[in-house]
Amino acid sequence: MNSALMNGLYVFMLAGFIGFEVIKRVSPLLHTPLMSLTNALDAIAVVGAIVLVGEHKSNLSFILGVLAVIAATSNVVGGFLITDRMLKMFKTSAPKKP
């Protein structure tokens, strides 16, 4: 095990705790948009796929990379779009505070 992997484990551990604390505070009202938003953010995996396509190290990695970019991009675009549509619908009956 080298230091890069150990660093990765630290990052994972800290991000896990931050995620736990932040998401615990999300109102149950917004659990559906939360799931579609995390889905879109998760599709950041697209960066790994982009590198595979761009570097074109082998035909296999290139083809798998293209398919992976397509799958992840559809999540990025679709995820942000539907989260935005959902959140726009949440209105309060109280008049807006200045």
Place this chain on the structure above:
Amino acid sequence: MTDFAGNQLLLEVLYLIASALFILSLKWMSSPRTARHGIWAGELGMLLAIGGTLLHHGIIDYKWIFIALVIGSGIGVPLGLVHMTAVPQRTALSHAFGALCVTLVGTAEFYLRTPNVPRFMMSVLSAEVILGSLTFTGSLMAAGKLQEVLPQRPITYKGQNFVNLFFLSIAVLLAVYLVLHPEAKQVFPAMIVIPLIFGVLMIIPIGGADMPTVISLLNSYAGLSAAAMGFVLDSKLLIIAGALDGSSGFILSVIMSKAMNRSFTNVLFGAFGQVQAKAAGSTEEKTVRSATADEAAGILAAANRVVVVPGYGMAVAQAQHKVRELYDALTKRGVDVRFAIHPVAGRMPGHMNVLLAEADVPYDRLVEMDDINGDFPQTDVALVIGANDVTNPAARTDQSSPIYGMPILDVEKSRTVMVIKRGMSPGFAGIDNPLYYLDHTLMLFGDAKAFVNSILHELAGNTH
């Protein structure tokens, strides 16, 4: 620490900013007031990360990157524009796409690196591919069940848990073998195919009422597989995004399991529906009181406080817009109308909130279970629309009931209970609901949308 070349330094800084924006994005989701800032932060982070990646020094082929980005967007736009009632299956489908991307990248990385894969690297790569492929087929199955192209009833057989466990163990053994022998290229495809089969088998025994938990669990797996991919690619941004998604899915599954009084293992290995089919058989003849739309309208108009309890049946009947009209009509008459939201009402976490928000019900009228349960004794009418198990008092009183111990909405404590229901057949879970036989319960038989519409007509008729 190694020195970065110019572009590489810029890329790392952009990834760092994107990570911070992702965390802020989730933080702003805590309230509907700030939630839309959260989307902007997420979008900006994504844009910076993708833009930065295009500067990556090794990239020689831009044409296909853009073609793939355009095709992906072409698929993403219609998926972002689906009708709100289709959100649960859309979410399941996007878990499948996310997992597909991770699995494909993991596969490509393996064949690029074999036979020189260090042990720790091979371990996380195996985790990435196994989690990714079981989430892929599992989510497709869940989406198929939610879209009703697959049978929604749980399918169980003798020794099911043993078979599932067997497939999972084989996948893990293959992973261990590959960690020890990373040059064994011919073993790798099996490590993809077996979790793919496991994903299907895992969802076969899951019924519709368990979907909120299962979708959350698949969300968590998708996140963890992406985090594993972050280890493989040494990308901290990916590790962070995956950890955030993984913990989000995990928290949601814990909330959903608690709301059903069940453990994770029980959801995955319990096959809920099967048990209850038997419980329904012992129903004896009992009398119910039914009422017409005219009578229901009269009672609602005379009430001071009304609590509406929506369930999946409201979504199926597409009744949310009619329900909002009822809310408007009663509010205009000075009736205090609120909505009681059970955490597992519907097919995914928060499902009812989104449907009612779509119908323009103000969100401050949507009240969570724990906050509204104390108010039922002071409520004149509890109007149950398409909800069943979440109102079943047997969960509190009958130890032999399969849902005993599940937290429920205490609707039976209100002065009058009205239940809109198609007929007396038991709900999805197949459990008889003693609520329907109480003296102060009125059954309103009919389609939810049509019945609410008739009540609206009667209310309108009464005004002049």
